[in-house]
Amino acid sequence: MKTIMVVDDEPEIRRLVAAMLRRKGYNILMAGTGEEALRLFRENPHTDLLLTDVVAPGMSGPVIAEEVAALHPGIKVLFMTGYDGTQVVRRFVLEKGYSLLVKPFTMEQLADKVKAALDDAPKAMGTTAPDSGH
16 A cells, blocks of 8 residues: 655545545555654654655655655655746746646546556656656
């Protein structure tokens, strides 16, 4: 069973996303802050996917992803946001080749993006995988 860490500062979104993914058979860890995500990741180093909001108070999603990737370079990352057209999203997510899930989304869209992220070759933050052809 794959383990996914869901990071979102809004408890309702975090719980909803976790419930949707549990129905698809995933083991879920939840964090409301970057600091909590890093603590949970240290306690659960075999996490397969980080699903994090891009914009968050304190530690942003890209910073969380960089910190987690430093602990586990092969971690898969999927970003979610309600602000898909912002400069932050373009600069830190799309231009670096990461997948993005735009809120609001359906259970099917979430499941498809998660499966694609888990099946994708790993990327180090800020680079593409060596065999990605980029």
